[in-house]
Each structure stands twice: as structure tokens, then as C-alpha cells.
Amino acid sequence: MSAPDRRSRFPASQPRQGGRSGDAPLTIVERPATLVQVNARKGRQAELVAAIAKTLALALPDAGRTATAADMAALWLQPGSWLIEAPAGRRGELPGTLAQTLNGIAAVVDQSHGRCVIEISGAEARAVLARLCRLDLHERAFAAGDSAATLVGHVSCLIHRTGGEAPCFRLVVGSTFAEWLLHELTAAAASYGWRFTPAGEAAA
Amino acid sequence: MHLIPCPYCGERPQDEFHYRGDATVTRPAPDAGEQAFYDYVYTRANPRGWHDEWWHHYAGCRQWLKVRRNTLTHAVAASVGPADALPEATP
Ligand SMILES: [Zn+2]
Numbered sequence: 001m002s003a004p005d006r007r008s009r010f011p012a013s014q015p016r017q018g019g020r021s022g023d024a025p026l027t028i029v030e031r032p033a034t035l036v037q038v039n040a041r042k043g044r045q046a047e048l049v050a051a052i053a054k055t056l057a058l059a060l061p062d063a064g065r066t067a068t069a070a071d072m073a074a075l076w077l078q079p080g081s082w083l084i085e086a087p088a089g090r091r092g093e094l095p096g097t098l099a100q101t102l103n104g105i106a107a108v109v110d111q112s113h114g115r116c117v118i119e120i121s122g123a124e125a126r127a128v129l130a131r132l133c134r135l136d137l138h139e140r141a142f143a144a145g146d147s148a149a150t151l152v153g154h155v156s157c158l159i160h161r162t163g164g165e166a167p168c169f170r171l172v173v174g175s176t177f178a179e180w181l182l183h184e185l186t187a188a189a190a191s192y193g194w195r196f197t198p199a200g201e202a203a204a
Numbered sequence: 205m206h207l208i209p210c211p212y213c214g215e216r217p218q219d220e221f222h223y224r225g226d227a228t229v230t231r232p233a234p235d236a237g238e239q240a241f242y243d244y245v246y247t248r249a250n251p252r253g254w255h256d257e258w259w260h261h262y263a264g265c266r267q268w269l270k271v272r273r274n275t276l277t278h279a280v281a282a283s284v285g286p287a288d289a290l291p292e293a294t295p
Contacts (some may be wrong), residue, residue: 078265134217149264
């Protein structure tokens with residue numbers, strides 16, 4: 001057995017699968033990421049938007065939306081506050097860079113260790129989420145690029161729909177809730193079957 | 205499912221919110237006296253009908269909201285952000 005991946009919220013986990021063996025199992029993949037929360041200081045929101053546009057080429061989105069540019073994304077959290085998602089390799093550098101750039105304009109909090117990103121996909125991804133989440137996640141109500149902070153399996157999550165035709169959702173959840181959420185997801189997906197891949201095992 | 209409209213997130217299920225009490229009470233002046241502060245902390249009306257309330261959207265945008273809710277029918281007439289004022293009257 002290889003050494004535990006310290007980036008993973010499931011350090012003891014190996015890829016595994018379960019539930020009924022069907023044609024459309026739910027694919028659950030842990031996606032390690034750099035996550036930085038930025039909160040505009042009072043009256044400085046316009047400067048924050050301008051600074052993020054300049055340094056990251058990201059247009060901070062309106063409520064309920066995400067913005068993407070290259071390998072980064074910005075997710076709306078609450079008035080004046082966003083979560084920046086970047087590749088895991090930037091954990092050592094991005095939070096400090098942003099803190100420096102946004103000094104006086106925004107509070108910058110590195111959430112890379114505090115949050116876990118779980119991606120779920122598959123033809124029945126929506127049906128599985130419907131068992132855990134009260135929001136209408138149908139394409140007409142929750143399209144690619146939409147995001148919402150809500151409850152999934154009684155756990156506070158930031159859920160967003162990534163681009164592409166096939167249903168694919170990312171759940172940003174508190175790290176200490178990740179095991180619980182995984183359990184809820186696999187239980188809800190039992191009738192379709194599921195496959196889980198922790199970080200480190202997943203293709204980058 | 206009781207839906208509460210959040211001015212930031214749109215209609216959301218009630219279990220994303222915590223009820224945080226009467227939004228009509230205002231803090232008395234520092235020298236208003238013991239009875240005024242007793243009433244401010246403890247004395248509440250229990251209206252049958254429209255009531256302005258604090259609701260905390262804890263599982264959504266984390267904002268405290270002012271919500272005008274009918275305690276008889278659970279209908280919601282309006283909701284605004286914490287620093288905004290609810291409309292004057294509801295028919
Ligand atoms: Zn909200």
C-alpha cells in the first residue's frame with residue numbers, strides 16, 4: 001500500500017465501488033484543489049472585482065453563478081464574498097499572492113485544508129442528488145455555471161454544475177464532513193451503483 | 205415544504221434557515237431604564253397575521269434577512285437584506 005495522500009480527505013481510502021451493478025453507476029471523484037476565500041472589505045467591492053480581473057483574469061460572478069478562466073474558477077458565496085478554485089499545485093503560492101495583492105481591499109482566507117471538493121457525474125447524478133438535496137437541479141433550473149450554497153444530505157455544501165453535456169456536479173464541503181457526505185452519496189446511489197476514487201488515485 | 209424567498213439566493217426550503225426572532229424590536233436608549241430593557245429583551249407580541257422576523261440563511265448565503273411572514277398562513281410577503289427596510293405595509 002502506498003503512503004497516505006495528505007491532500008486527500010480520505011487518507012485511508014483506496015478506490016472502491018458498491019451498490020447495484022447497473023449501466024449508469026455514479027462516479028464520485030475527490031478533486032484536490034486550492035481554495036481561497038476572498039471577502040471584500042467595507043466599500044471596497046469594486047476594487048476587489050477589478051483586482052481579481054487583473055491578476056487572475058476572472059470576472060467575479062453574480063449571486064448563484066460561477067466564472068471560469070483557464071484552470072481557475074470563482075464561485076459566489078454571499079454578498080461581497082467569493083471562493084477562488086485553482087489547481088492543487090498552487091496551494092503553496094496562491095493564498096499568499098492574493099493576500100498581498102488584495103491587502104486592504106479584501107480579507108483572504110486559505111480554505112484549501114478546510115474544504116474538500118467532491119465531483120459526481122454519471123447519467124443518474126441528478127437522480128442521486130434529488131434524494132439528498134431539496135433544490136431543483138434540472139437543466140432548466142440549474143444549468144452549467146450555476147452554483148448554490150445549500151444542504152446536501154443535511155450537510156452545508158456549495159454545489160455547482162460544471163460545463164459539458166453530461167450531468168457533472170462539484171460539491172465543496174467542509175473537510176470534516178467529507179466522509180459523512182461520501183457515505184450519504186454512496187447510500188443514495190446504491191440502486192444505481194457507484195465508484196469512488198480518492199485524491200491521488202484520480203487522474204490529475 | 206415551506207419556501208422562504210431569499211433576496212440573494214431565491215426561493216429556498218425552510219430548513220436552510222434559522223428563525224432568529226422579532227425584527228421589530230429596537231434597542232432602547234442607554235438611560236431608558238430597567239423596564240424598557242426588560243421589555244426589549246423579553247417582552248414579545250404574538251401577532252396573528254403579518255409579522256416582521258429575522259431569519260438567518262445559515263445554509264445558503266449566511267445572511268441575516270428580514271422576512272415579513274403571516275403567522276396564520278405562513279405566506280411570505282417580502283424579504284430584504286439585513287440593512288434594508290421592509291415595505292411600509294402589507295395589505
Ligand atoms: Zn440566501
